[in-house]
Amino acid sequence: MPQQPKYQRRKEDRPQEIADAAFEAFAENGYAATRIDDVARRAGISKGLTYLYYKTKEELFKAVVKNVVIRRVDALIVDVETSALSSEEFIRGPLLDFMKKVPGSPVAIVIRLLISEGPRHPDLVEYYYENVVARGLGAIRGFLERGVERGEFRREALELQPHQFLAPMMLSMIWRLIFTDKPLDTDNLMETQLDMLLTHLRA
Amino acid sequence: MPQQPKYQRRKEDRPQEIADAAFEAFAENGYAATRIDDVARRAGISKGLTYLYYKTKEELFKAVVKNVVIRRVDALIVDVETSALSSEEFIRGPLLDFMKKVPGSPVAIVIRLLISEGPRHPDLVEYYYENVVARGLGAIRGFLERGVERGEFRREALELQPHQFLAPMMLSMIWRLIFTDKPLDTDNLMETQLDMLLTHLRA
């Protein structure tokens, strides 16, 4: 009777599997309320093994945030940077799509974690700022400059803060995080914002 | 030798003092990381006394949120509802002031607590929604209707979501919660938003 082995050794895959499990757990319960034991069970391993790959709970937390940031956000930003559309087409196309996607994506979970745990992990906040926020804002700023050079936007566009584009996205995200079930027409919010911005910027 | 008494009995004031101390502690460390012992020390009492007035940590938490909500937000909303200015004056005056105040007010702390602890306290979220959000949005909606009746806004103003006004305020708030030290010209953000909205709404 060929016994099923109790476990398989999978040194290579464990870190990623643990990080994925931890992300799920943190997303559901937050950092403080998540037990390492939970994470381990989700990953189908014992608690002890978690500590072989991540020395502390905090280290695991940071790995999770960076993991999500790198794997998911990166693609979105690159997508925004490489485009040959006119400014208006770009805003109503890829940019709008991007904004619609974010509030329901893992990025929202990371934001929640940063809001609640950020103050105790300043280096993580710094990392997030440099790798996501600064790059994202930079991309939009570059886009505005290109629009002015092409004569699609008036000069004053250069003074606009990129944040102005993202405000309704932010509100939608927070709304979903707090009032999960209360409806909100977020698409309309974002579209209206972009309409107003186009009117405001057009040459 | 008339000894200073070790403590005074102040049944009436304790609950409020404890709630105030708890608010400070939660603001600094979040709900999970705050020890009841901390709260008690801040309030200048023993840990045991806290439990005389609040049966559990959770009950104290809810009391704190409701306390802040009732004491501070209420005044702001009423302020917005009673005004005899023209719509534009109102937007550029009281409404803008309100928006500028919120991100640095205790409301921001409550938002942080709701984002991180909300999912585990649905009744608290519901309470906040009804007493703050619904009323706030209602006030803005009423204001838009009045503007249309007076002929200051075009008919389509009625379709605008009140959230559109608040989006930059929300972004500013979250920005401050996460990136405390990174600068952001939030006044400009809000003013630009109101400019654009006025252009968009004007008859």
Next chain:
DNA sequence: TATTACTGACTAACAAGTCAGCAATATCGC
């Protein structure tokens, strides 16, 4: 003298982090 707001030491429970031993695989000798 009676009442009760208040103290602070205590308990109970839970969760992070450790580690001795086990069992799955890699390696070696034949």
Next chain:
DNA sequence: GCGATATTGCTGACTTGTTAGTCAGTAATA
């Protein structure tokens, strides 16, 4: 190939530290 042996990924019971919540006793007021 194949069994013996070495290596190490992995387990799970254990220790340790922390904190929510209790309660017998004390001292301030009525």
